[in-house]
Amino acid sequence: MKAKLPDKARKSLSVARIEPREVLERTLITVTPAAYAQFDAQLDAPPKPNERLRKTMNAPLPWKDE
Numbered sequence: 001m002k003a004k005l006p007d008k009a010r011k012s013l014s015v016a017r018i019e020p021r022e023v024l025e026r027t028l029i030t031v032t033p034a035a036y037a038q039f040d041a042q043l044d045a046p047p048k049p050n051e052r053l054r055k056t057m058n059a060p061l062p063w064k065d066e
Contacts, residue, residue: 031039047053
């Protein structure tokens, strides 16, 4: 025989069951092997030089005393 939970407890239990699913939600994108290889190559390629990147790389490090 199942114990009947009060409405408040039942609602809390149902919320507790939903939250882990929300935390684990992920988006899955499927692509062809060729598209993935192109994407992977772009990630592995060195960045193209630009002024903003140069400025960022030469900025003083805030966690170091100079």
